[in-house]
Amino acid sequence: MTAPTRTAPAAARVGSPAAAPDAAPRSSAELIRAEGPVLAHNYHPLPVVVARAEGVWVEDVEGRRYLDMLAGYSALNFGHRHPALIEAAHRQLDQLTLTSRAFHNDRLAGFAEGLAELTGLDMVLPMNTGAEAVESGIKVARKWAYDVKGVPDGQATIVVAADNFHGRTTTIIGFSNDETARAGFGPFTPGFRVVPYNDLAALEAAVDETTAAVLIEPIQGEAGVNIPDDGYLTGVRELTRRAGCLFIADEIQSGLGRTGSTLAVDHESVLPDVLLLGKALGGGIVPVSAVVARREVLSVIGPGQHGSTFGGNPLSAAVGSAVIDLLATGEFQRRAAELGEVLRTGLTALTGKGVTGFRARGLWAGVDIDPALGTGREISERLLREGILVKDTHGSTIRLAPPLTITAEELESALAGLERALG
Numbered sequence: 001m002t003a004p005t006r007t008a009p010a011a012a013r014v015g016s017p018a019a020a021p022d023a024a025p026r027s028s029a030e031l032i033r034a035e036g037p038v039l040a041h042n043y044h045p046l047p048v049v050v051a052r053a054e055g056v057w058v059e060d061v062e063g064r065r066y067l068d069m070l071a072g073y074s075a076l077n078f079g080h081r082h083p084a085l086i087e088a089a090h091r092q093l094d095q096l097t098l099t100s101r102a103f104h105n106d107r108l109a110g111f112a113e114g115l116a117e118l119t120g121l122d123m124v125l126p127m128n129t130g131a132e133a134v135e136s137g138i139k140v141a142r143k144w145a146y147d148v149k150g151v152p153d154g155q156a157t158i159v160v161a162a163d164n165f166h167g168r169t170t171t172i173i174g175f176s177n178d179e180t181a182r183a184g185f186g187p188f189t190p191g192f193r194v195v196p197y198n199d200l201a202a203l204e205a206a207v208d209e210t211t212a213a214v215l216i217e218p219i220q221g222e223a224g225v226n227i228p229d230d231g232y233l234t235g236v237r238e239l240t241r242r243a244g245c246l247f248i249a250d251e252i253q254s255g256l257g258r259t260g261s262t263l264a265v266d267h268e269s270v271l272p273d274v275l276l277l278g279k280a281l282g283g284g285i286v287p288v289s290a291v292v293a294r295r296e297v298l299s300v301i302g303p304g305q306h307g308s309t310f311g312g313n314p315l316s317a318a319v320g321s322a323v324i325d326l327l328a329t330g331e332f333q334r335r336a337a338e339l340g341e342v343l344r345t346g347l348t349a350l351t352g353k354g355v356t357g358f359r360a361r362g363l364w365a366g367v368d369i370d371p372a373l374g375t376g377r378e379i380s381e382r383l384l385r386e387g388i389l390v391k392d393t394h395g396s397t398i399r400l401a402p403p404l405t406i407t408a409e410e411l412e413s414a415l416a417g418l419e420r421a422l423g
Helices: 028-038 083-093 108-119 130-149 200-206 232-243 264-268 314-328 331-350 376-385 408-422
Strands: 050-054 057-060 065-068 123-127 157-161 192-195 211-216 246-250 274-277 289-293 355-360 365-369 397-400
Touching: 065 408, 083 314, 108 123, 108 274, 108 289, 108 314, 123 130, 123 314, 130 157, 130 211, 130 246, 130 274, 130 289, 192 200, 200 232, 211 232, 232 246, 232 264, 314 331, 331 355, 331 365, 331 408, 376 397, 376 408
Parallel strands: 157 192, 157 211, 211 246, 246 274
Antiparallel strands: 050 057, 057 065, 123 289, 274 289, 355 365, 365 397
């Protein structure tokens, strides 16, 4: 019996370089239709097909330009194809891309040293995606609880906040209260306690002798850029220190310049025991994440107890090092802080004119739209027609998170487009 053909002819493959010279260009509508039968429907993207990008601008297959006000959920903090990052990637591509951690590579030590210095912590566990960093942080916290704190085996607990978003693996969605993410995927991993966000009393009541760690986002991005009260992060730090458990800060979205400081915890001069980083660490080029922690915490992991074939690969380390170099100048943190004031001023002017409220820190805002004007999705589609890319979150809330390379004029143009979309 003849085996079935597993690949389509080159000319039929969407985006195939071999097809490009002979095949007629395919329109956005054609490409979107082509995805339907073959691509899993785990996303509901806006109807735009991006083909090229540079800085804060992207271009679709028909040549229409859009101002990117999402920045890959903060993965593109430095804009699309930042020259320093592209140059670092090109240079490394000509040298070495992967060894696995079975061997040392010549880029990893510099990356780890730079990231430890940037964050003020001691040791780095390199991974790839944000969810991997969270899963790794959970493993580290449990191992620390058993080896160092003396929690009986199998009894360690981790306290998390309601409305969190730490990823979509089966362990992580088990302590989410987002039913869209949870429904149909159980049974879930035990060992987590959920308390209200921004509630120190509830947090203290949930912590006991079995608690390995408190895991929170210093600012909850997916929930609509929820910013806690002043003093909350300081309170979490003091509480965890008193209770003898770890403070794990998930800065995968909030970190690396987005809020006007290197880390969101810097706004309260707090240093957690463990930091989870990702997204912008790869410069929008390759997936790079990391667990960064105090030496006595991360030292509990030994050979064979955790790993990743691609984690810490030379290409990722080269790009990550270039990202660290950009942040070391302080330029992007300053830009986020200064332009954040432009963003706040513009959103304040729109409050009561279609905007019912907003939460902003640096170049990051959750904007609540009057439900009478449309859902967050509908407002996002209107902004798409204005040449502005944003993403909705729950209900009638949209998120604004442009690259930190945006200019004041471009930011004001985006705010004017929002005003028109609300009109």
